Amino acid sequence: MSGLALIASYPKSGNTWLRAFLASHLRGGQPIDLNGDLSRIKNLTGRSLQDKHAGLEHSDLTPDEVALLRPLTSRRIAQLQPGLYKTHDSNLVPLGAREPAIPADAIDRLVYIVRDPRDVAISMAHHFGWTPEDSVNQMADTTFRMGRSSTRLNMNVEQWVSSWSAHVESWLDAADLHLLPLRYEDLLADPLERFTELCRFLDLDDTRHAISRSLEASSFTALAAQEARTGFRERYPASTAPFFRKGGAGGWRGELPPGLAERVASAHNRVMARLAYR
Amino acid sequence: MPMTDGLLCGWRIRSEIALPELLSWQGDDRPPDLTVCLGEVDEHLPGGREISPFIHIDTNGAGLLQVPMVGRFLVRPSGDITVAPHPEASETEIRLFLLGSVLGLVCHQRALLPLHASSVVIEGGAVAFCGHSGMGKSTLALRFARRGHAVVSDDVCVLDSGPPARVRPSFPRLKLWRDAIEDAALSSEGLERNRRGQEKYHFLEPEAGVRDPLPLRAIFLLRRPERGEAEGIERLSAPLDILAALEAETFRPQIGRALGTEKALFQARTLIANSVPVYQLRRPPDAPPERWLDAIAAIVRG
Numbered sequence: 127m128s129g130l131a132l133i134a135s136y137p138k139s140g141n142t143w144l145r146a147f148l149a150s151h152l153r154g155g156q157p158i159d160l161n162g163d164l165s166r167i168k169n170l171t172g173r174s175l176q177d178k179h180a181g182l183e184h185s186d187l188t189p190d191e192v193a194l195l196r197p198l199t200s201r202r203i204a205q206l207q208p209g210l211y212k213t214h215d216s217n218l219v220p221l222g223a224r225e226p227a228i229p230a231d232a233i234d235r236l237v238y239i240v241r242d243p244r245d246v247a248i249s250m251a252h253h254f255g256w257t258p259e260d261s262v263n264q265m266a267d268t269t270f271r272m273g274r275s276s277t278r279l280n281m282n283v284e285q286w287v288s289s290w291s292a293h294v295e296s297w298l299d300a301a302d303l304h305l306l307p308l309r310y311e312d313l314l315a316d317p318l319e320r321f322t323e324l325c326r327f328l329d330l331d332d333t334r335h336a337i338s339r340s341l342e343a344s345s346f347t348a349l350a351a352q353e354a355r356t357g358f359r360e361r362y363p364a365s366t367a368p369f370f371r372k373g374g375a376g377g378w379r380g381e382l383p384p385g386l387a388e389r390v391a392s393a394h395n396r397v398m399a400r401l402a403y404r
Numbered sequence: 405m406p407m408t409d410g411l412l413c414g415w416r417i418r419s420e421i422a423l424p425e426l427l428s429w430q431g432d433d434r435p436p437d438l439t440v441c442l443g444e445v446d447e448h449l450p451g452g453r454e455i456s457p458f459i460h461i462d463t464n465g466a467g468l469l470q471v472p473m474v475g476r477f478l479v480r481p482s483g484d485i486t487v488a489p490h491p492e493a494s495e496t497e498i499r500l501f502l503l504g505s506v507l508g509l510v511c512h513q514r515a516l517l518p519l520h521a522s523s524v525v526i527e528g529g530a531v532a533f534c535g536h537s538g539m540g541k542s543t544l545a546l547r548f549a550r551r552g553h554a555v556v557s558d559d560v561c562v563l564d565s566g567p568p569a570r571v572r573p574s575f576p577r578l579k580l581w582r583d584a585i586e587d588a589a590l591s592s593e594g595l596e597r598n599r600r601g602q603e604k605y606h607f608l609e610p611e612a613g614v615r616d617p618l619p620l621r622a623i624f625l626l627r628r629p630e631r632g633e634a635e636g637i638e639r640l641s642a643p644l645d646i647l648a649a650l651e652a653e654t655f656r657p658q659i660g661r662a663l664g665t666e667k668a669l670f671q672a673r674t675l676i677a678n679s680v681p682v683y684q685l686r687r688p689p690d691a692p693p694e695r696w697l698d699a700i701a702a703i704v705r706g
């Protein structure tokens with residue numbers, strides 16, 4: 127493989143589930159250690175990876191400088207350390223930059239996971255320790271960045287996430303990209319079929335038996351039980367719930383106040399219709 | 405305005421930019437080893453090759469560092485450094501790169517090993533803390549400084565060509581995030597910001613500087629415990645493990661490779677591996693540093 131094979135998504139859309147599946151699948155379907163094996167699918171925006179390939183410390187740069195640097199670093203990683211990575215970057219040009227953080231020429235192929243934004247809103251609120259209203263506002267913010275260090279160092283570098291709609295469309299409508307779009311809800315509804323598609327797309331073992339084993343090792347129950355036992359180092363410090371909280375589809379109906387659900391639906395109406403989120 | 409020359413890693417440095425981090429030069433009246441002038445710097449380095457996105461090196465060994473909002477730095481092997489600041493750059497921002505990336509470049513040009521480490525004086529020698537950003541190098545150095553230990557280096561810890569393995573002291577400044585400053589019961593008020601708008605500050609202990617090279621007493625590699633490993637300190641014994649670790653902790657290794665100084669750097673690392681104890685200090689990066697200070701000091705005392 128040459129270049130980056132990316133698992134991309136807006137936050138809280140199933141990215142970690144896919145990483146867990148792939149971590150197990152790459153080990154022949156063995157059980158995985160959440161705090162060790164997930165690093166088989168590294169975060170592209172991890173600070174030490176970015177520092178190493180940029181040849182300097184991002185903590186000495188302003189967010190605008192990071193935005194200028196990231197595409198150059200992405201190309202170096204694609205060349206010198208190609209492979210599977212996750213990312214929450216959008217495919218948009220950040221304010222002050224000239225190209226997106228991961229330019230198309232650095233990408234070998236890309237899996238894009240999309241999830242009903244109303245479920246994302248609930249999940250984000252628990253993850254970041256926000257109110258559901260904060261989540262809904264953030265998801266409509268076209269200048270939303272993550273990875274910014276405030277009073278302490280963030281273990282990721284800055285990512286230009288933008289709004290939920292802009293994020294989804296930036297990847298789904300990208301030209302010249304070898305792309306596999308996956309709906310989180312479809313992954314839940316028919317895991318065997320959808321993960322087979324995923325494995326074929328990534329040139330991995332696509333036999334039914336192998337996929338079933340890896341699915342079992344990365345099932346929600348297995349991951350949640352392990353988090354309860356050993357903790358999960360990717361859980362956000364201010365989080366108000368376990369990282370593996372529910373992992374379902376349609377939970378928003380009971381949890382998201384109707385007024386907020388309507389606000390999500392009206393803010394993201396076009397993209398939701400396109401993905402059949404009703 | 406005439407300014408006194410400064411002392412940086414044993415070099416006499418004459419600079420048109422004030423460098424309050426440095427001790428003043430008190431050595432012989434040799435001509436300056438390094439000079440820093442303000443002037444024009446072209447954005448292209450003729451014959452230059454991209455080493456990393458912001459750094460180019462030409463066939464004579466000159467290096468060009470360009471940081472978008474800070475400026476351009478042309479670093480010649482002779483030790484003449486020209487700085488073309490960005491109109492909006494503050495002096496702190498210029499010094500940040502001059503005493504960081506540029507210092508690293510100067511070391512590589514002179515075939516000296518720069519480690520990415522903070523170091524302090526313990527028992528009359530330098531003790532270095534290495535690790536990724538965020539692992540707590542500067543925070544540990546700060547805690548030792550508060551206990552009266554002199555600060556030898558922050559980002560770039562420069563090894564003398566040796567033998568024996570010795571550190572050339574840089575300057576007693578630490579770069580710290582606000583949380584680390586407040587956790588040490590200090591205040592960030594009045595401190596210079598690392599970059600505009602950033603909650604990272606420059607903490608200076610000017611009275612605590614060190615002039616002369618110091619024997620390197622020990623290196624502690626700061627690591628996060630993996631896969632159920634216990635927290636604690638463990639000495640590395642296999643020379644190959646030590647060499648690999650030191651290679652990973654070399655500051656801007658791409659520049660050394662481009663300048664062809666790998667052999668000298670390898671020898672410097674071998675000297676350390678053969679003569680200096682190297683430990684792994686495993687702790688979660690956000691764990692309070694206090695409980696490790698006595699253990700580190702005790703190990704160094706032997």
